[in-house]
Amino acid sequence: MTCDEARILLHALLDNELDAGHAREVEAHIASCPACAAELSAQRDMQRVLADADLRYTAPASLRARIEASLPQPQPQRQQPSRRSVLRGFAMGSAVSALAASGVVALVLRQDDQQRILSEVVSAHLRSLQAGHLIDVVSTDQHTVKPWFNGKLDVAPPVIDLTAQGFTLVGGRLDYIDARAIGAVVYKRRQHVVNLFVSQTSNAEYRAPKTETMQGFNCRRWGNRGLNFWAVSDLAPDELAEFVDKFEAAMKG
């Protein structure tokens, strides 16, 4: 055996990957070659130091939750509202008496919950603007985008082509807001991207659109037909409002 061969095989020896025959050959070479013997002992030494160090990483709990949330869930939320969706019920102002009963604490929670979801929506929008992240299914055809969501979400978002109204449908994407998988439908006006995030809610009441601003993006949110909508874009507020009006008009039509 040459030194070149031994210097590769000694690693397999260290890792207990050699059969008895090859192991004997390597050991015989090492017994007669001080340089290779030194290399083996140096490598064994390094392996020992490495084994003592904790070099693994632990996945963040939020990542685990996101993956869990993306798996098909046995309990759809409308049957048994979680604590969080109850809070969201407060957030939408539907349970006025309950809100009054729980007083200031609930008010604070409501604010926090809303702000947190708004900030998650804006982050998701920002993330989507990075190259290659915008669209999972690329199509200007609503009949392609809509079925793509089926089976990926409990409730597929409405997909409407608004090209004639000045907002071009460019595709769809799965995203994660509030630790749940939700649908995002992507539109463009000129070079501006509009992400329309849609999630299911137990609250079927209509809630009028309202515009908020965060990190320079405008977000217009509203609720209708048991769905929450967030339209996020760097479009000016009046153009974003126009988008929402056109969308709602097309839904009615």
Add this chain to the structure above:
Amino acid sequence: MPANDDLQKAQRFREAALPYLDDVYTLARYLLRDASDAEDAVQECYLRALKHFDSYRGPAMKPWLFAILRNVCNAEYARRAHRHSAIDDTPGAAEQTPIWQETEASPETEVLRSRDAGAIRKLIDALAEPFKETFVLREINNLSYREIAEAVGAPVGTVMSRLARARAMLRAAWTADEEQAR
């Protein structure tokens, strides 16, 4: 509401794949060197794994997940290359470096001092691909040579020589680092 066999499939997938989340995340951290990119890649890996779970026939879940993660990471490399016009790893050059030159300089008796995990991670991070990947799969994720070969789609002989080179490079970097610190 998802169909019942979807739920059963999700449950089987959860039991089979989620216990390896830390392993997959660890590999992603070393391959991408960025915590948030690693999270995205791992999430994408699990989405793809679930999608292809029906066609999964074994033998081992870990190398299968790693193989999927590699594909996701390669897409991420391509995205970065697009953004920066070059990846900082240059496998070509490293592949041409003679394997033994690094060790010749180091005295035979030198014993490596124990280092804290952060310092060692930095040394590992600096290894060029495909050596780093092989090294992490063996030394940190504890895969056998055959499992590494499955995960990276290379023959066992290639795995063995990459591992030898990875360890030689790491040891050289380690001793150089110690000399500098001295």
